[in-house]
Amino acid sequence: MHIAVLAGDGIGQEIMVECLRVLEALSLPDLKLEHADVGGVAYHKHGHPLPPETLALVHSADAVLFGAVGDPACDNLDRHLRPEQAVLGLRKEMHTFANLRPAKAFAGLEGLSALKPEVAGAIDLLILRELTGDIYFGDKGRRTTDAGLREGYDIMSYDENEISRIAHVAFKSAQGRRKKLCSVDKANVLQTSVLWREVVNEVAADYPDVELSHMYVDNASMQLVRNPGQFDVMLTGNIFGDILSDQASMCVGSIGLLASASLGEGTKGLYEPIHGSAPDIAGQGIANPSAMILSAAMMLRHSFGMEAEALRIETAVAEVLQAGVLGHDLGGKASTTEIGDAVVARL
Amino acid sequence: MHIAVLAGDGIGQEIMVECLRVLEALSLPDLKLEHADVGGVAYHKHGHPLPPETLALVHSADAVLFGAVGDPACDNLDRHLRPEQAVLGLRKEMHTFANLRPAKAFAGLEGLSALKPEVAGAIDLLILRELTGDIYFGDKGRRTTDAGLREGYDIMSYDENEISRIAHVAFKSAQGRRKKLCSVDKANVLQTSVLWREVVNEVAADYPDVELSHMYVDNASMQLVRNPGQFDVMLTGNIFGDILSDQASMCVGSIGLLASASLGEGTKGLYEPIHGSAPDIAGQGIANPSAMILSAAMMLRHSFGMEAEALRIETAVAEVLQAGVLGHDLGGKASTTEIGDAVVARL
Numbered sequence A, B: 001m002h003i004a005v006l007a008g009d010g011i012g013q014e015i016m017v018e019c020l021r022v023l024e025a026l027s028l029p030d031l032k033l034e035h036a037d038v039g040g041v042a043y044h045k046h047g048h049p050l051p052p053e054t055l056a057l058v059h060s061a062d063a064v065l066f067g068a069v070g071d072p073a074c075d076n077l078d079r080h081l082r083p084e085q086a087v088l089g090l091r092k093e094m095h096t097f098a099n100l101r102p103a104k105a106f107a108g109l110e111g112l113s114a115l116k117p118e119v120a121g122a123i124d125l126l127i128l129r130e131l132t133g134d135i136y137f138g139d140k141g142r143r144t145t146d147a148g149l150r151e152g153y154d155i156m157s158y159d160e161n162e163i164s165r166i167a168h169v170a171f172k173s174a175q176g177r178r179k180k181l182c183s184v185d186k187a188n189v190l191q192t193s194v195l196w197r198e199v200v201n202e203v204a205a206d207y208p209d210v211e212l213s214h215m216y217v218d219n220a221s222m223q224l225v226r227n228p229g230q231f232d233v234m235l236t237g238n239i240f241g242d243i244l245s246d247q248a249s250m251c252v253g254s255i256g257l258l259a260s261a262s263l264g265e266g267t268k269g270l271y272e273p274i275h276g277s278a279p280d281i282a283g284q285g286i287a288n289p290s291a292m293i294l295s296a297a298m299m300l301r302h303s304f305g306m307e308a309e310a311l312r313i314e315t316a317v318a319e320v321l322q323a324g325v326l327g328h329d330l331g332g333k334a335s336t337t338e339i340g341d342a343v344v345a346r347l
């Protein structure tokens, strides 16, 4: 198994160290880890946040482990040179249209959410976010109106194939869970959403065992606060999923715990924590590596079919949390290395 | 004071009755209430959700009280005949570009939010949502791709004038509050947002006493769960404000309590609860009229400069809640009329 390791900026470097220690402790057969630069770090060294050598490695590897990108020193660069463009570029290059963001309450942590323990404790949902279309990748830019005014614009769009392929992933995921799928859109306003709803309804015919519902995005955001336990799988477009998945992660208690997998047609995937590079705490050894470690578990499951090994990691992380080894993001004192040590010890 | 009363569909009718009783109890000088149909009710009677006679009344009145629209019997109509189009049409016709959505914890109700009481109790924010631009009113439709596929599209756009006029309202609102303004966008992805941030920064020069910050919408949605007490005024575009204001209302505890004002350049405004027509409970006399009543208070304040009368209503509603007269949405048993009675008794 050949893995491209892109640690990136800020805490990305620190959490990746612990993640790789965990992988190495599993004594996986033929584990080959190859590093490359991405984000601000890559811009400073190579003049581009996603340089050709990094892309070449990504294309030759079986899977990609991604830390985080984002560097305040790049804030004034041209848009296409900014670190965030590396994530968007990778998603597009790898055709990873399906972003899986599971959010599940961890035993013992219910009290740490801003939500009441009984509300937060019931969370066990999977957000399936479309990742290579929508208003993210449509035509966008700056123009001058007839009246001579500056105007910014972005085109949102989806075609039926883009919708149906992610819908199939969502229905299949629901079949492996509690068989409930809630598709999120804004069909009372957006034409993109009207087509979205139409196609999701068409795909539903192939999955009679899954209970499908539709919800407007404003209501979904409200329901995620009121009663997140009502959701099993939530299917969303790119921009709505961006908002709702961050919201859901905070309902669980900390964004430092949530992993994600981005998948395409094959088994090659991009695995990354949903948090960012956290420049404010970078280099202090206090970042929580759990989301990064859990992303490696998702990689073993989705790219290599190693369900047992994935579960070993997930169980170890859950045990560490339950034992009260908490990072600073959770009000604890454990350092990045101490959390890594504790996970490795429990494998 | 000539007021257009558009009760609309579902619970809109019931809550409007209580709202008008409250207004009448204030013995306002020259109060003239004139009713017209809107939404599904208007479609069934006149063939259009926003008929010409309703528009004529709106144009001649000093302010508009709006209940709610939405009628499941209209679900299969053409898009432009659907009840929701009446709200969008009214906002556009009246040029009400500034939507004020205050969200404030009510004393005694902190325990009813899904958030912990200490988190929910600290909420005192105002969402200022742009209401006549963005992806709501840009070109939208259905087309066929080169490959012969169905495609839906919607164009998001803002020009500098649309941004600066709402930014001025936001800065002025912040000056009258805790002098903190958080502008929400997605400037790491959207060009519309890049211009938004640029223009908001330009307008900021006129308001040196207001502390301005910028936040990505995904982070804002997360922060509204983690610590909503950190926000004073939040400035958003149309679609992000739609999502965040519903989320914020649920953080307070119930969407049945929150009012809104939509204002343009003059004093004529559109006042409506932020909840919908709730067809599931319509006609049962159990809808909570508080948001509608509080919308009338906003009308007295913003369209007629009657701050004292607005406060009389707001104080009465707060007292009723604190006295434990709670509607079904809050786990209580008080009927629509009983809540109306209780408010009138305390004026």
Ligand SMILES: CC(C)[C@H](C(=O)O)[C@@H](O)C(=O)O
Pocket (backbone or CB within 6 Å): A084, A087, A088, A242, B188, B189, B218
């Ligand atoms: C960094 C940014 C472009 C990205 C996104 O909006 O997709 C991030 O918020 C995410 O969710 O991975």
Ligand SMILES: CC(C)[C@H](C(=O)O)[C@@H](O)C(=O)O
Pocket (backbone or CB within 6 Å): A188, A189, A218, B084, B087, B088, B242
């Ligand atoms: C009914 C719908 C068109 C409307 C909107 O999206 O603006 C509603 O959600 C609101 O917030 O007033």
